[in-house]
Every structure is written in structure tokens, then in C-alpha cells.
Amino acid sequence: MSVRDDLAARIPGGDTGLILSILLIMYAAYVLVGVGLGYSLRGQFNTIAVLTFYIAVFAMLALALNLHWGYTGLFNIGIVGFMAIGIYVMAFVSKPLYQPGGAAQVGGLGLPIIVGMIAGTVAAALVGLVVALPALRLRADYLAIVTIAMSEIVRFSFLSGELQQFRLFGERVGFGGGSGLILDFTNPLEAFFGFFGLWDAYLGFVDSFQVLVPNNPKPVVDGLVYGVVLLVFVAAFYWLLKRTGESPFGRVLKAIREDEDVANSLGKNTNRFKIKAFMLGCALMGLAGILWLMTSGAVTPNFFRPRITFFVWIALIIGGAGSNTGSVLGGAVFAALLYQGPRYLKNLIDAALPNASAPSGFGPAIAPLVSNVDPTPLLLYTIDSIRQLQLVFMGLVLIWLMHNRPEGMLGHRKETAAGIPLTASQARDKTAETDGGTTGGEADE
Amino acid sequence: MSDVPSSAGGEIDTDEPDGAAGVPDADDAESGSLDLGAGGPDVGEPYPLEVENLRKSFGGITAVDDASFSVERGSLTGLIGPNGAGKSTTFNLITGMLQPDAGSVTFDGEEITGETPHAIANRGLVRTFQIARELQEMTVLENMMLAPKFQRGEALWRSVTPGFRDDVIEQESELLERVWAVLEFFEIDHIAEEYAGNLSGGQRKLLELARALLTDPDMLLLDEPFAGVNPSLERRLLDHIHELREQGYTFLLVEHDMDLIMENCERVIVLHQGQVLTEGSPDEIQANEEVIEAYLGGNV
Numbered sequence: 001m002s003v004r005d006d007l008a009a010r011i012p013g014g015d016t017g018l019i020l021s022i023l024l025i026m027y028a029a030y031v032l033v034g035v036g037l038g039y040s041l042r043g044q045f046n047t048i049a050v051l052t053f054y055i056a057v058f059a060m061l062a063l064a065l066n067l068h069w070g071y072t073g074l075f076n077i078g079i080v081g082f083m084a085i086g087i088y089v090m091a092f093v094s095k096p097l098y099q100p101g102g103a104a105q106v107g108g109l110g111l112p113i114i115v116g117m118i119a120g121t122v123a124a125a126l127v128g129l130v131v132a133l134p135a136l137r138l139r140a141d142y143l144a145i146v147t148i149a150m151s152e153i154v155r156f157s158f159l160s161g162e163l164q165q166f167r168l169f170g171e172r173v174g175f176g177g178g179s180g181l182i183l184d185f186t187n188p189l190e191a192f193f194g195f196f197g198l199w200d201a202y203l204g205f206v207d208s209f210q211v212l213v214p215n216n217p218k219p220v221v222d223g224l225v226y227g228v229v230l231l232v233f234v235a236a237f238y239w240l241l242k243r244t245g246e247s248p249f250g251r252v253l254k255a256i257r258e259d260e261d262v263a264n265s266l267g268k269n270t271n272r273f274k275i276k277a278f279m280l281g282c283a284l285m286g287l288a289g290i291l292w293l294m295t296s297g298a299v300t301p302n303f304f305r306p307r308i309t310f311f312v313w314i315a316l317i318i319g320g321a322g323s324n325t326g327s328v329l330g331g332a333v334f335a336a337l338l339y340q341g342p343r344y345l346k347n348l349i350d351a352a353l354p355n356a357s358a359p360s361g362f363g364p365a366i367a368p369l370v371s372n373v374d375p376t377p378l379l380l381y382t383i384d385s386i387r388q389l390q391l392v393f394m395g396l397v398l399i400w401l402m403h404n405r406p407e408g409m410l411g412h413r414k415e416t417a418a419g420i421p422l423t424a425s426q427a428r429d430k431t432a433e434t435d436g437g438t439t440g441g442e443a444d445e
Numbered sequence: 446m447s448d449v450p451s452s453a454g455g456e457i458d459t460d461e462p463d464g465a466a467g468v469p470d471a472d473d474a475e476s477g478s479l480d481l482g483a484g485g486p487d488v489g490e491p492y493p494l495e496v497e498n499l500r501k502s503f504g505g506i507t508a509v510d511d512a513s514f515s516v517e518r519g520s521l522t523g524l525i526g527p528n529g530a531g532k533s534t535t536f537n538l539i540t541g542m543l544q545p546d547a548g549s550v551t552f553d554g555e556e557i558t559g560e561t562p563h564a565i566a567n568r569g570l571v572r573t574f575q576i577a578r579e580l581q582e583m584t585v586l587e588n589m590m591l592a593p594k595f596q597r598g599e600a601l602w603r604s605v606t607p608g609f610r611d612d613v614i615e616q617e618s619e620l621l622e623r624v625w626a627v628l629e630f631f632e633i634d635h636i637a638e639e640y641a642g643n644l645s646g647g648q649r650k651l652l653e654l655a656r657a658l659l660t661d662p663d664m665l666l667l668d669e670p671f672a673g674v675n676p677s678l679e680r681r682l683l684d685h686i687h688e689l690r691e692q693g694y695t696f697l698l699v700e701h702d703m704d705l706i707m708e709n710c711e712r713v714i715v716l717h718q719g720q721v722l723t724e725g726s727p728d729e730i731q732a733n734e735e736v737i738e739a740y741l742g743g744n745v
Contacts, residue, residue: 240605247604247613248596251583255591258580265540265574266660267566267594276601322582419598419610419617422586423638 015325022329023055026336030344037348042213042220047344049223054340056230057292059331061312062319063237064284070321071245072277073257075144078131079312081151082124082282083289084304088158088175090120090290091299094185098172104182106165106174113191117290124286125279127154132278136271148306158301180300188294189222192229230291234328237284241324244280251417253277307391311339314394317401320408323415330408338394342386349383358384486663486693487569490554493518493664493695494570499538499548501531508534510719511548516664516712521686521696523706525730526716527740532699533575535716536668540572541565553663567594569663573670575699577649581642585633585652588641589624592659596620624659631655631685647678654682664695671700683709703740707731715739 030051034044061079068074094116095108108116127150135146157163158175165174175181186194193202202225209217244250252273255263263270293299311334319330358380359365365381368374382389401408416422494516501509509531516522526532537543539550541562549558552570566572580588598604598613628634631651636644641652650670657665667686671679687709690696700706706713707727715722715730717739723730730736 243605243610244601247610248590248598248617249601249604251587251591252599254583254587255580258582259578261542261562262574262578262580263591264562265542265566265572266592266656267563267571268591268599269561269563273599280601417583417587418590418621419604419614420621422584422590422621 019325019328019332023332026055026332027051030336033344033348037352039348039351045213045220045224049220049227051336051340051344052227053223053230054335055332056227056234057288057331058312058315058335058339059234059328060230060237060288060291061285062315062327062331062334063234063241063324064281064288065312065316066321066324066327067241067244067253067277067281067284069316070323070327071250071257072253072274073140074136074274074278074281075140076147076278076281077144077306077309077313078147078149078151079285079309080289080304080306081147081154082128082285083292083308084151084154084158084301085124085127086120086286086289087293087299088120088181089123089286090116090294091181091183091185092116092173092175093119095173095181096184102184104184105179106176106181107172108185109168109171109173113185113188113294114195116185117287117294120290121283121287124289125283128279128282129275131282132275136274136278148309151304151306151309155301155304158304176299178301180298182298183294183296187222189226189229226295233287233291238324238328241284245324245415245417247417247419249273249276254417311394314338314398317398317408320410323408323410325415326408326410329410333409338390338397342390342393346383346386486695487553488518488693489663491518492516493553494539494697495551496535496539497549497551499535499550500546501534501538501543502546507719509538509545512716512719512721513548514714514721514724516695516697518695519690519693520712521690521698521710523710523713524697524699524716525701525703525706525713526722529718530716530739531719532716533668534719536572536666536699539565540570540666566660566662569661570666571657571660571662571664572666573653573657573668575668575672577646577653579641579644579649579652581640583641584638585628585641585644586621586624586637588652588656589628589659590617590620592656593620593623594660627655627659632681647674647682650674650682651678651685654685658689662694664697665689667696667698669699669701671702671705679705 027048030047031044034047039047065076065079068076091108093109093111094113095104095110097110098104098107131146131150135143159178161177163175164177165172167173190199193199206218206221209221213220252263252268255268256270256273260270315330315334316327317330318333319328320326359377362381365378368377492515496515497513499509499512500507512531512535524532524535534543538545541557541560541564544559549556551557552565552568557565557568580591597616603609604613625634628637631654633648633651633655636648641649644652654667654670670682674682686696698706698710710727712724713727713730714724715736722735722739723733
């Protein structure tokens with residue numbers, strides 16, 4: 001612990017410095033491996049864009065979960081349900097009105113994207129309220145059961161035929177059912193830059209990229225710019241949650257996590273605090289869901305399986321529950337090493353060894369090892385199955401963490417729940433002052 | 446800033462609690478009396494706490510059976526009784542952690558039966574727990590800063606909105622001064638930055654009492670505050686309690702140690718099998734045959 005903390009203390013810039021340096025190291029690793037294996041510049045840019053995207057969404061989700069679990073001790077395992085509510089409500093509000101003959105089977109309300117984003121976020125918060133009201137009266141594990149049930153109910157609702165399409169104000173609207181919902185609203189980036197009248201300037205910026213990426217640079221640049229936008233959202237989440245934590249409100253949340261009866265017997269209406277914290281976290285999860293999916297072209301209900309919830313939990317546990325900085329780090333490390341890392345590795349190896357074909361099953365993979373002590377087929381087979389093995393890696397990392405560092409990277413750190421620093425240096429100031437006081441003087445500053 | 450009576454050193458009323466219940470303020474000349482900067486206890490009804498015909502059963506067992514008693518303002522009243530007499534249940538009924546089946550609890554002339562624990566605490570009736578329940582993963586300072594009532598920053602919007610947050614910060618520094626004053630009074634300021642979970646058993650008891658005091662209560666219910674506390678620390682805790690009582694705080698104390706109760710309390714209420722067996726001064730209680738019988742099972 002001390003070595004890591006010392007290291008953290010020596011990095012300039014405090015928490016921000018720590019986050020930036022770890023991000024830098026991971027980006028450098030990705031780029032260096034890419035260069036080493038002769039990736040094209042376009043491929044490099046794409047890699048960075050995708051990496052940034054996942055770092056940002058997992059950081060946002062881990063931050064929101066940290067408010068629930070790290071601060072308040074609310075065991076929410078329905079994260080993905082709130083994400084689904086967010087993006088589906090956003091799509092419902094922002095999709096254009098139904099046009100017969102268009103690609104989309106159903107239309108939306110045709111409102112601007114920003115209205116849809118707000119509606120989706122608010123809807124996630126309201127669903128959070130509905131879930132919280134009955135469940136918060138019960139003990140922690142019951143909230144867990146209710147939340148995971150809620151997330152599955154949400155998924156099955158969006159799968160159901162009843163909600164697939166219906167009429168609202170005479171318009172044909174709906175959630176698309178199992179075949180998915182086409183997100184045929186304006187490209188969010190275009191809407192964003194267009195709002196400031198900068199869309200042409202942006203297109204000019206894209207053209208200038210032709211120096212680096214000769215043909216059709218737009219998708220590459222879009223990806224990179226969207227990644228940057230997401231990082232700005234991460235910064236906003238971090239700012240909001242840091243303020244929430246470093247306040248009397250955050251102090252009550254921490255007290256609820258430690259011992260709710262105590263907080264109650266000190267006059268805090270803990271149910272109100274829990275509901276507020278839960279709704280805020282749910283709203284942020286809804287917003288994260290919107291940001292994750294609104295550029296993806298389409299959503300299907302089966303994307304929102306509980307595994308994403310558990311990915312977010314792994315990210316938070318790696319980073320350290322209770323620490324906002326740790327949540328961002330955990331999200332970044334999870335995305336770079338556990339989520340994107342194995343896939344990237346597989347792509348690289350495929351690119352480096354284009355002729356190697358992996359055996360079709362475990363039998364052919366293991367046979368040469370037994371007969372000729374030739375491990376190559378097994379290795380190729382392993383790399384080919386890396387997507388399946390990813391979950392095994394995650395499990396191993398979790399087990400290792402639980403044994404060796406259960407508090408995560410930064411979990412045991414003091415992130416004081418107060419609007420002002422509560423430190424011993426003040427103690428010394430105060431002692432001096434009161435020493436003066438007892439001898440008769442009034443040391444007013 | 447100036448409306449805060451400047452914390453500890455400020456107004457020390459110099460009438461040391463000498464004599465009174467034999468308080469030797471030996472080891473510390475510094476921690477005189479305490480000004481919480483919040484007005485201290487209210488003065489109102491002569492009997493702030495009145496319990497009438499309180500009853501609570503769990504399944505077939507009647508833990509509290511028609512108990513009635515009252516506590517005099519500014520007194521240190523002991524609540525004793527053999528194991529299973531219903532002391533803790535009575536505490537839980539008074540503070541709203543359990544709902545009574547029948548009867549009423551009146552605090553400061555208003556009925557508080559069935560109110561939630563936080564509402565009762567906000568009325569100025571605050572309890573501590575039998576096993577010290579410090580908030581382990583929070584520092585001593587965080588524990589203390591939690592306690593003051595109705596802090597501005599407890600509203601989420603005010604804590605995060607730029608501009609309004611300045612008010613919150615301002616109040617935080619005012620509170621911190623009060624907190625230091627109380628920490629110094631209880632002589633636990635040297636461990637202010639420590640996680641509460643790292644404190645010794647006695648320090649936890651001190652922290653709990655100090656924290657309860659910061660809610661600006663009128664009356665404190667202490668559930669076995671001396672259990673597991675070494676004799677010298679017990680002395681210190683008692684000194685603090687006597688001092689606070691002199692300032693007008695009312696105490697109701699559950700304790701097993703008969704000697705301690707008899708030496709320190711002005712009034713003693715004896716519970717037996719959920720009922721008030723008797724109440725009176727320590728001398729009266731000690732001479733009471735029924736009490737002796739209840740404690741010793743009638744073998745005397």
C-alpha cells in the first residue's frame with residue numbers, strides 16, 4: 001500500500017495528474033504495440049478512438065456506481081437497466097416522426113437530441129425512485145434483488161410485442177421490440193456542432209485530416225472527437241460527484257454506509273438521503289447509457305444483459321469503492337486491459353500472423369502438444385477464443401484482487417467528506433488559538 | 446463569523462465543578478467547561494421526559510409491561526435492572542427505534558410516541574449505543590462533523606451548485622470550530638484525523654458522547670456508556686457527564702455497575718420484568734428489599 005501511495009503522492013497535479021499519467025501510460029502502450037506490429041496510421045487512430053470511448057463510458061458508469069455503493073452502500077446490480085431506460089427514452093423522444101417507406105419501422109416524437117438526452121436521464125432517475133421507494137425500507141441485499149429484477153424487467157419490456165409499436169398523438173411510435181430500434185436522429189456530433197453553427201468549421205477540420213488519413217477521414221475523426229466529448233462528460237461527472245462527496249450531504253451518505261442506525265439517531269432522515277443519492281446515481285447511469293449508445297446506429301434489448309452491470313462492478317472494485325479518482329482509474333484500467341485489451345491483442349496477432357489458422361476445437365488444439373510437444377496450435381486456439389476467455393481473465397483478476405488488495409487501487413484512501421479539508425495542520429492552528437484562549441486572550445483571525 | 450462564540454477557549458465559566466459529586470478535575474486545567482456555540486440545552490418543562498404505561502411484546506414475551514416513569518430536568522437519572530428487565534427495549538421505544546404496542550412517550554410536553562428516530566433526535570432527545578457504534582471508515586473529525594443538525598450542505602443541490610456552495614463552506618468552517626472545541630473538551634483532539642475504527646474501546650465511547658453532544662441535545666440517553674472502559678477513563682467520562690449536567694443537560698443512564706449508579710445518580714429507576722419496580726434516591730433503592738430480591742433472585 002505504502003509504495004503505491006508514495007508513488008501517487010509523487011505524481012504532480014494530485015488526482016488529476018494521477019489519472020492523466022495512467023491514461024498516458026495505457027495509450028502509449030497501445031500505440032507502441034501497434035507501431036511495433038506495423039499498424040497503419042488509420043488503424044492507430046481508430047484504436048485510440050475506440051479505447052477512449054470505452055475508457056470514458058466505464059469511467060462514467062463506475063463513478064455513478066461509486067455514489068451508490070462506494071458512498072452510500074446501496075447494492076445496485078441493475079446498472080444496465082438504467083442505461084437501457086436512458087437510451088430508449090432518449091430515442092423515443094428524439095427519433096424523427098414516422099415516415100412510411102423509411103428504414104425505421106417506428107418513429108419517435110421528433111424533438112431535439114438535447115431534449116431526448118434530458119428526458120432519458122430524468123426517466124432513469126424516476127425509475128430509480130420507483131425502485132428505491134419499496135426497496136430502501138429493506139436491508140441491502142433486497143435492494144440488490146430488486147435492482148437486478150428491474151433491469152431484466154426493463155429488458156423484457158423492450159423485447160415485448162406490446163411496446164414494439166403503438167400510437168401516441170396519432171403518430172406511429174414504439175421501442176422496436178426484439179428486432180431493435182434504429183437511431184435515425186441526426187448524428188449527435190452534427191447536432192452538437194450545428195447548435196453552435198460550427199458544423200462547416202468541423203467539416204473543414206475533418207478535411208485537414210486528409211494529410212494523415214488520405215481517404216475518407218470522417219469516421220476516424222468523428223470517433224476521436226466523440227471520444228474527447230465523452231472525456232469531457234467524465235470530467236463533468238467527476239466534478240459533480242466530488243462536490244457531492246465533499247459536502248455535508250456526502251458525509252451523511254458515508255454515515256449511512258457505515259451504520260444507518262447511527263445516522264438516524266443523530267437526526268438524519270436517512271431514507272431521504274438514500275433516495276436522493278440513488279436517484280442521482282441512476283440519472284448518471286441513464287446518461288452514460290445514452291452516451292454509450294447514441295452513436296451506435298441502433299439498439300437491441302439484448303445488448304442490456306446483466307453482464308455489463310458486472311463489468312462496471314469489476315471496474316469499480318479494481319479502482320477502489322469509495323474513491324472518485326479510483327472509480328475513474330478503475331474504469332480506465334478495466335476498459336484498457338480487461339475489456340479492450342484482449343480483443344486488441346487478438347487483432348494484432350491476426351494482423352501479424354495472417355496465415356496462421358487456429359484449430360477448430362479443443363481436441364485438435366491439444367493433440368499436437370501431447371504427440372509432438374508442439375504448443376503452437378493450442379496457443380492459436382487460445383488466442384482465437386479470447387473473447388470467451390476474457391470473462392475468465394476478469395474472474396482471475398477479481399480473485400487476485402480479493403486476496404491481495406480488496407480495497408482496490410485507491411479504495412482505502414481518505415477522501416474527506418467535508419466541504420473544507422479536515423486535517424491535523426488545522427488542529428495545530430486551533431490548538432495554538434485555544435491555548436491563547438485559555439490564558440485569557442481571544443485569538444480571532 | 447463573529448456570531449460564533451469563539452469556540453473552546455472563549456467563555457469558560459470559572460465555577461469549576463468542585464465538590465459536586467466529587468469531581469476531581471485533576472489532570473486537565475485546560476478543558477474547562479464547554480460552550481457548544483449553539484445555546485446549550487433548553488429550559489422548559491421540569492420533567493422533559495415522561496413515559497406512561499409503555500408496553501411492548503415480542504411474540505409471547507412482554508419485554509416492557511406498563512412501564513411509567515419520568516426524568517427530571519438537569520438530573521442524572523439511572524435506569525437499572527437485572528438482565529432482561531427491558532432496559533434496552535425501553536430505550537429503543539423512547540427513541541423511536543421500536544414502536545410501542547401501547548402507552549405514550551412525552552418529551553418537552555409534546556407526545557413523541559411513534560415518531561421516527563431522526564425526528565426524535567431532532568427534538569433534542571439523543572441516544573448513544575450500548576456497543577459504541579462509531580462510523581469506522583470515517584475519521585474522528587468526519588464523525589463529529591456529521592452530528593450538527595440541519596446543516597445547509599445536507600441539501601444536495603446547495604452542495605453542488607456554484608455560488609450556493611460558498612454558504613455551505615462557510616458553515617463548514619464554523620462547525621469545524623465547534624467540533625475542535627468539543628474534541629478538546631473530551632481530550633480526543635490528538636486523534637482527530639484517525640479513522641474511528643482504529644480507536645480504543647474507551648476512545649470510542651468518548652467519541653460517541655462527543656458526537657451526540659454536537660447535535661445540540663437537551664437530553665441524552667446513554668446505554669451502558671461505561672461497558673468495557675478502564676477505570677481511569679471511566680472517571681474521565683463521569684467527570685464530563687457531571688460537568689455537562691451542571692450546564693443543564695439531562696441524562697438518563699442505563700448501567701449494570703450498581704456502585705457507579707449509586708455514587709453518581711440523584712435518582713434511580715429500577716426495572717424488573719418490564720415493569721417499574723420502584724424509583725427513588727440511591728439510598729432508598731439500596732434499602733429496598735424488592736430490589737435486592739429482584740437482583741439476587743430472592744435467595745437473600
